[in-house]
Amino acid sequence: MAKISRLAGLAADLALGLPVRAVPYEIRRDVSVPMLDGVALLANHYRPVGADGPLPVVLIRVPYGRDGAFGQVFAAPLARRGFQVFMQATRGTFGSGGQFRPFTTERDDGLATVDWLRKQEWCDGRIAMIGGSYFGHTQWAVAPYADPPLTCVAPHITSANVTNRLFYEQGVPSIHTALSWSAQIGRQERPGLLAGMPDPRVKTRVRRALGRLPLQAVDVQVAEAPVPFWRDFVAHAEPGDDFWAQADHDGADLSRMPPVSMVTGWWDLFLGGNLADYTALRAAGVPARLVVGPWLHGEPGELRTIVRTDAAWLDHHLRGGPAPSGAPVRVHLQRANKWLEFEEWPPNAVREKVLNLGSGGGLAEVAEPEDRGGPSRFTYDPARPTPTVGGPLLQPPGKQADNRLVEARDDVLVFTGPLLSEDLDIVGPVSATLHVRTSIPYADVFVRLCDVDEKGVSRNVVDGIHRLDPRTLDAPGIEPGIDGVLAVHVELFPTAYRFRAGHRLRVQVSGGAFPRYARNMGTDEPFATATAGRPCHFEVFHDAARASQITLPALDG
Template identity: 55%
Template sequence: MAVLADRLVDRLLGLPGPPAPYLRERDLRVPVSDGVVLLADLYRRPGPVQPRPTVLMRTPYGREGLGTIIGSLLARRGFQVLVQSTRGTFGSGGQFRPFLHESPDGLDTLDWLRAQDWSDGRVSTVGPSYVGHTQWALAPYADPGLCSMNADITASEFTSTFYPGGAPGLLNLASWVNQIGRQERLGAVTGYLATPVFSRRKRRAVAGLPLQAADVALTGAPVMFWRDFVENAEQPREFWAPAEHDGFDAAAMPPVCMVTGWWDLFLQRQLMDFTALQRGGATARITIGPWTHGDRGSLTTTAREMLHWLGVHLHGEPGDDRAPVRVFVQHADRWTDLPCWPPPLAQPTEWYLAPGGELRAEAPGPAGPPDTFVYDPADPTPSVGGPMLQPPSKQHDNRAVEARDDVLVYTGPPLESDLDLLGPVSAVVYVRTGSQEGDVFVRVCDVAPDGTSLNVTDAMHRLVPSREATAPDGTAVVRMGLSPTGYRVRAGHRLRVQIAAAAFPRFARNHGTGERMATAVDGRRISYEVLHGPEHPSHVVLPHHP
């Protein structure tokens, strides 16, 4: 059965054969500093033990499933691989407190690995998502350093993704809690695939109050990570500091290869990591496709990039002259190579909010009265599409949301020619709220001639009165970085900007009462004014790429 499964994986990924035979040694015991024992499986060549370079993969999802797929995939191509279950998962000792133990456990594992008679001391790391984060928790501190990293759909710190713009990313985190809270009962793969089946229950759980009890509604039992997530929503960086590794010295980092997608929830932070690596002198490359997190369409690219990168940096195979950045421009259906990120030829273009729901590419004219709406936490503006862990994700028609009374819409004229957007996107919104609290959600859409309004990029910002920049008249000046994009808006289409106060349940609702997110059960309506004009030039900045 294992041979047939291996051949099926190779066929699905379009990888050539014939693969080499390998052995799998199960349940190796890896002691760490506090006395906990972590379990690992070693994939190696048959025959006598010889010191060889090793690929390390540390995963909370079990050594079967993803662990078996990657371990056997690499072993069949001559790599020696150690797949380890992280603390508190699938037989490893201790309690699983996501992100908080990965750095010390990873360093202890690395020391143990290098002391084994089958290791020559050279180590590379691989793996996506949380598995990729375990690499970031290790690589900046490894001495001697790693040979290479393949860190896909991941980032050096997760706090900015947990709480984007200060607003907790509710539904994505609930999806992951549903997975990790159920995986050892249902199996790692089944626990993940079951999530869409239970989507109604998941949405009911996050709609219920207080949020601190949603884990029981989701999984049938308390999940420590969920409690950590909601209990620390007001001061997340203080709690999650041990999980933040973005202060790395780029010059000391190993060569890093990344694969991600325009609809991945870690995209913005991952591009920040890539830029810091490249500017700091590290060897780095990134591929960005039209994918969501873990999209099946990305698997072949991810596998091929991993095999190439390991072959170069562990086995001394020849490299290639590929550009450091390769991106797919959506709706242009083409790949583009770039020397760096952000794209050097991208021209930032400002599009201004104007009276009458207009979006203009020229400097703002007369201001006119502010545009107003009222946000009701009992009926928060719903989310449609975007970088979600489970469907519905990517692009969806936004017209039903745009028709609501709590959404402002600004639409530009039909484009005379195709407009390619490639690079960072940002927004500046001048806003007043009745309570000086609230959230600001900004979304850019592509409006087709038939009226279909497809989301392209967006961002959320939670207003905190003590931290907000203000204009001379006291108006809050909200500066937001929207998710980067690679996208063609076709001739005859129009650009549209939405302004709202919620995108629920993707982001946790703002209760408007100042209560803690974990325990809040009440709500208060918030009145909004969005200003525009010469003194309050609310606008988005789009990266026009010639």
């Protein structure tokens, strides 16, 4: 059995791209840690065989199980390198007591766990945390508040803000992500040979369920039982609801943060929040490093990079190993197949390139002096919501896709630029400002930037959405004008992307992107129970006084 275990470890290290290590370790399972309310959470404790005295602890808090694939990918490789690892199942998962209400208890539970660890004779008081996605969030719930501070953290493919940056992007519920994840966590502990493995039938159920109304109880259709997270998600989606404030940590005092290592991907749904967190950390003087690759959430390349950077990061901060080399920011320039290094994010070596939407469907650097023929018009109907293809999704397919069928619809405006005479590298945040007037006050503005090749294939690069609601017209990003025209600022995803010579840039404008985002029903009915929808007529203005434009960070040189 020991030989099989060593061979399995060797295979895992090779698959993860790690140098082979074989430090013998022992695992103490089902270690019980008491929480403040008396609930006990269970963990697996990895410790080097024969270790004398206390050691630092690498804490991993995860809702997906302490054993199986997550233990083999995140805990065991570190244990083979001589680290002491404490992998804990979060509240209500895999033997831990209480109910799993995602994002709502991780601060108290995480701080209680850190305090308990520091009191153990085998812990020397130094604690680091690692992990991605949800167990990246568990780090954000602890690191700004731990006293004394943690030694280092590595919150990958995650965000300090899980509401406006993920589940309700600029006020729009991300229903595909929320329901897909609800299906996963709602089924993950069921017995069976394939428990926890991807099931194509579940994807079909999610797709069908998203098309039904009301949305309040569609979790039962995909998970065959109510899922508390989905019920919280649909019940607390209205403006002014502060239920999720307990889950957002981007307002925390960052001066208490230890050194931070981050890995994410250009097609990762957490990208925008991840990069905003990095910028805020550096502004607060926190030592931080960032890697952004051409990955979707949880892709093998992303996972391999996470594990490799974690091993080096922990070795440096816990054992005095060599510091990471190179610039603190390393990003992959897509369609150029090369990596770039910068001292900061966003990089300083860029200039703003502004492209104006034109009345004839053009895209130009100079705005038209007046709207020839008036504003561009389209109608969004929630009964036949504008679809989306590709983009940053929780699960494949995602990334880039052919957008021509979507662009042929009558509810999508398309603005296309001239042929590029030379390569154009865009590196940094992308934004758009549209001057729009809508026939009803409830509407969404979706903007997508595409790359059109020599054959006319239009592939998405980045996009963003912003919700219009009379209850939030004073929120940032909306500026009222005369005659009911609003200037709407849309934050698109950041990117590093090369538009090749001979290609064209294209901008889509529409009223939604379903099922990635919930359709806007055009009424004030609560999101969870809405069933009736109203079409919305859009006017998009593009004269010099009311220019609609997209702003791109063009890389110098």
